[in-house]
Amino acid sequence: xxxxxxxxxxxxxxxxxxxxxxxxxxxxxxxxxxxxxxxxxxxxxxxxxxxxxxxxxxxxxxxxxxxxxxxxxxxxxxxxxxxxxxxxxxxxxxxxxxxxxxxxxxxxxxxxxxxxxxxxxxxxxxxxxxxxxxxxxxxxxxxxxxxxxxxxxxxxxxxxxxxxxxxxxxxxxxxxxxxxxxxxxxxxxxxxxxxxxxxxxxxxxxxxxxxxxxxxxxxxxxxxxxxxxxxxxx
Numbered sequence: 001x002x003x004x005x006x007x008x009x010x011x012x013x014x015x016x017x018x019x020x021x022x023x024x025x026x027x028x029x030x031x032x033x034x035x036x037x038x039x040x041x042x043x044x045x046x047x048x049x050x051x052x053x054x055x056x057x058x059x060x061x062x063x064x065x066x067x068x069x070x071x072x073x074x075x076x077x078x079x080x081x082x083x084x085x086x087x088x089x090x091x092x093x094x095x096x097x098x099x100x101x102x103x104x105x106x107x108x109x110x111x112x113x114x115x116x117x118x119x120x121x122x123x124x125x126x127x128x129x130x131x132x133x134x135x136x137x138x139x140x141x142x143x144x145x146x147x148x149x150x151x152x153x154x155x156x157x158x159x160x161x162x163x164x165x166x167x168x169x170x171x172x173x174x175x176x177x178x179x180x181x182x183x184x185x186x187x188x189x190x191x192x193x194x195x196x197x198x199x200x201x202x203x204x205x206x207x208x209x210x211x212x213x214x215x216x217x218x219x220x221x222x223x224x225x226x227x228x229x230x231x232x233x234x
Contacts, residue, residue: 146177
């Protein structure tokens with residue numbers, strides 16, 4: 001399996017008054033291409049900070065982060081933006097859709113940053129929405145959709161540009177059980193198609209649906225094990 005992500009002795013510090021807090025305290029790990037990984041931990045454990053670093057939204061104070069062989073800690077802001085746009089798709093707990101835009105427009109928006117022609121943007125957006133079962137909801141705005149449908153729009157937006165990695169931060173956190181299972185089924189299907197999925201969650205039941213679980217505690221990796229993920233209910 002090709003190594004896609006490699007972290008070596010990653011440290012991230014924050015100031016809190018007179019004190020220094022190490023949100024990440026010497027984390028080292030690697031993730032192979034095509035893995036489905038859950039990053040778990042209690043609130044404040046450092047898992048969201050880790051996601052921000054993995055997604056090139058932030059940089060460590062110390063250590064090395066190689067993404068597909070590129071040391072991202074040496075890149076400029078513009079280069080980091082290009083990496084995010086080309087290699088990583090983001091899915092957030094709060095959906096982060098623009099209320100005034102319909103589903104198709106929300107999915108198209110990030111594609112404009114890649115300089116794609118309008119026809120190509122539309123084609124990719126429609127394909128992504130169809131892949132998450134929203135072919136009949138493309139012209140609906142977020143307020144006209146359920147939470148599960150909004151999160152499917154967010155997933156379509158994340159995968160429209162065909163990134164290698166999908167980072168999902170508590171993607172089922174605002175959903176009921178049935179909608180959460182739908183989202184996990186979509187993420188599982190994407191993984192089976194070859195995408196690397198990194199799922200941030202505090203829920204052990206959600207983490208059990210992946211094939212590897214990394215537990216973060218006090219800014220460190222406290223456990224890292226492979227697992228045979230539980231099949232989703234039919």
